[in-house]
Amino acid sequence: xxxxxEFKDVSKWYGQVSALTDVTxxxxxxxxxxxxxxxxxxxxxxKLAAGLLRPSTGQxxxxxxxxxxxxxxxxxxxxxxxxxxxxxxxxxxFVAWMLRLDGLSARAAKVRAGEVLxxxxxxxxxxxxxxxxxxxxxxxxxxxxxxxxxxxxxLLDEPLTGLDPVARHQVTxxxxxxxxxxxxxxxxxxxxHELQSFAEAGVALxxxxxxxxxxxxxxxxxxxxxxxxxxxxxxxxxRLLAAQLAALDVVASVTIGDxxxxxxxxxxxxxxAELTRLGASADGLITELLPLDDDLEAVFGYLVx
Amino acid sequence: xxxxxRGYRDLIYQPxxxxxxxxxxxxxxxxxxxxxxxxxxxxxxxxxPTIGQLIFLLMRxxxxxxxxxxxAGGRMSFGDRMDPSTASFYLWPITTMSFVPFLVLTTLVSxxxxxxxxxxxxxxxxxxxxxxxxxxFLGKWYGSFLLLACAFFAAPLVLWITSVLxxxxxxxxxTTIGFMPGxxxxxxxxxxxxxxxxxxxxxxxxxxxxxxxxxxxxxxxSMFLSEILRRLLRETWMLAxxxxxxxxxxxxxxxxxxxxxxxxxxxALAWISTLAVVVLLLARRRLRVLEAVAT
Numbered sequence: 338x339x340x341x342x343e344f345k346d347v348s349k350w351y352g353q354v355s356a357l358t359d360v361t362x363x364x365x366x367x368x369x370x371x372x373x374x375x376x377x378x379x380x381x382x383x384k385l386a387a388g389l390l391r392p393s394t395g396q397x398x399x400x401x402x403x404x405x406x407x408x409x410x411x412x413x414x415x416x417x418x419x420x421x422x423x424x425x426x427x428x429x430x431f432v433a434w435m436l437r438l439d440g441l442s443a444r445a446a447k448v449r450a451g452e453v454l455x456x457x458x459x460x461x462x463x464x465x466x467x468x469x470x471x472x473x474x475x476x477x478x479x480x481x482x483x484x485x486x487x488x489x490x491x492l493l494d495e496p497l498t499g500l501d502p503v504a505r506h507q508v509t510x511x512x513x514x515x516x517x518x519x520x521x522x523x524x525x526x527x528x529x530h531e532l533q534s535f536a537e538a539g540v541a542l543x544x545x546x547x548x549x550x551x552x553x554x555x556x557x558x559x560x561x562x563x564x565x566x567x568x569x570x571x572x573x574x575x576r577l578l579a580a581q582l583a584a585l586d587v588v589a590s591v592t593i594g595d596x597x598x599x600x601x602x603x604x605x606x607x608x609x610a611e612l613t614r615l616g617a618s619a620d621g622l623i624t625e626l627l628p629l630d631d632d633l634e635a636v637f638g639y640l641v642x
Numbered sequence: 643x644x645x646x647x648r649g650y651r652d653l654i655y656q657p658x659x660x661x662x663x664x665x666x667x668x669x670x671x672x673x674x675x676x677x678x679x680x681x682x683x684x685x686x687x688x689x690x691p692t693i694g695q696l697i698f699l700l701m702r703x704x705x706x707x708x709x710x711x712x713x714a715g716g717r718m719s720f721g722d723r724m725d726p727s728t729a730s731f732y733l734w735p736i737t738t739m740s741f742v743p744f745l746v747l748t749t750l751v752s753x754x755x756x757x758x759x760x761x762x763x764x765x766x767x768x769x770x771x772x773x774x775x776x777x778x779f780l781g782k783w784y785g786s787f788l789l790l791a792c793a794f795f796a797a798p799l800v801l802w803i804t805s806v807l808x809x810x811x812x813x814x815x816x817t818t819i820g821f822m823p824g825x826x827x828x829x830x831x832x833x834x835x836x837x838x839x840x841x842x843x844x845x846x847x848x849x850x851x852x853x854x855x856x857x858x859x860x861x862x863x864s865m866f867l868s869e870i871l872r873r874l875l876r877e878t879w880m881l882a883x884x885x886x887x888x889x890x891x892x893x894x895x896x897x898x899x900x901x902x903x904x905x906x907x908x909x910a911l912a913w914i915s916t917l918a919v920v921v922l923l924l925a926r927r928r929l930r931v932l933e934a935v936a937t
Binding site for chain 2: 387388405410415422423435442482
């Protein structure tokens with residue numbers, strides 16, 4: 338059974354309000370990022386996949402099965418965006434308890450809960466009550482209860498919110514590893530640059546309930562032909578470099594700074610080939626090359642602008 | 643990444659019996675009262691009527707008279723309440739003295755059971771696990787039932803066992819064995835029905851406080867209503883409107899006691915069953931998966 342999440346022509350209305358419109362999306366094994374502004378429909382999409390909402394039209398399947406089916410639930414790990422739990426329980430008790438609901442024996446659940454919390458960096462704090470946990474620790478407990486059962490499909494709603502940089506790195510590494518293990522992970526986040534670093538299976542951009550784009554960031558960026566790529570070139574001789582760049586067909590515009598040159602190009606591949614040639618031709622002509630709008634944030638900005 | 647590198651797929655899903663999945667929920671609910679010292683004190687306070695009866699029994703043991711009256715039936719009199727050979731001795735601390743403890747226990751635990759999960763958004767997590775809404779409800783009810791049973795079933799059972807053990811011979815056992823199974827069955831049934839109602843009300847409410855208000859309104863409101871209607875219409879069966887009174891009437895019947903306000907136990911049984919069905923039907927609607935998510 339291949340781990341997949343599929344949305345076919347899915348729409349969701351809350352009364353008169355349309356939360357999602359005709360979303361068709363197939364998430365393959367690996368980490369797929371879900372990007373959108375507040376109220377764009379990210380959480381609705383995740384809850385549809387979790388079987389917590391029924392689509393008004395269309396069809397949602399997890400590994401080929403409707404998410405409300407028991408076998409679909411058995412392969413599903415879900416990390417919601419809420420963080421109020423059983424405050425009087427310790428982190429390990431809570432995770433073990435959740436695992437027991439999935440049918441693990443008390444002993445196995447306890448061992449597994451300890452393992453997964455340790456993995457997420459809560460090894461020392463797992464015996465403390467959740468009431469005393471910070472926001473980041475609560476996030477990791479939530480993540481642990483979803484990961485503990487070793488799901489084949491993992492839905493993470495804003496898992497990086499409230500995490501400090503170290504914890505964020507830890508969590509992204511774990512999610513990345515799980516994606517590489519063949520688990521289908523759908524993760525929504527506002528931290529776009531970090532999402533880009535681990536959403537190896539691509540990103541889905543949602544805006545006002547519509548799926549704007551789905552694919553790899555570079556792939557999506559390349560499709561935005563009306564938006565020229567901007568590249569910053571640091572140079573010891575910016576005027577000389579600007580003159581040479583202006584002569585190139587692939588360069589649409591050139592702007593000179595004190596120690597750098599900024600160019601715009603519509604033919605990325607050709608431009609980079611020329612830049613490589615220029616960089617090799619004279620010492621110090623190009624000391625650093627920095628694409629300015631090839632990241633997820635820029636793609637998202639262009640698409641929703 | 644030690645764990646995830648070591649064979650991520652090791653944990654294979656295996657269907658387990660419903661009880662194995664609902665027991666953690668039930669245990670959590672049962673233990674809810676005892677997690678803080680205050681809860682344990684309140685629980686002990688709820689046992690005071692039975693503890694008082696137990697102390698009386700122990701004091702009496704020193705001057706035990708092995709001449710039991712052997713009366714299981716009849717109206718509950720003061721003499722019966724002090725006589726360990728009568729059903730009244732075991733029922734009095736529960737059905738007469740434990741109305742307030744019952745209200746306290748159900749309001750603090752049973753009616754908060756599902757409402758607090760709903761308010762915290764925890765239902766979202768439950769509904770994505772291998773457990774159905776009804777299994778979840780069953781777990782909550784079972785835990786709540788066990789808590790009430792500890793107070794209102796186990797306590798008289800302990801009282802009875804103590805009385806049998808303190809007796810100089812088997813006469814106490816022989817005298818009481820005739821009505822004790824019915825009495826204990828009645829108490830177990832009463833605990834089951836009242837906890838079912840409380841957990842059902844909990845499933846209806848969106849917050850634990852609202853659930854507590856609904857519950858108090860149901861119990862206290864029906865108590866006042868039943869009393870008013872009984873006086874107005876001069877019909878004793880009107881008392882059955884109150885679930886506690888109805889439960890008490892059924893227990894009295896099973897224990898062979900004729901209550902002061904006598905009416906058909908079937909009426910009480912029918913009313914409490916109807917109430918339970920109505921609450922369950924409403925709870926069924928509120929426990930649908932779609933209801934778990936605030937929209």
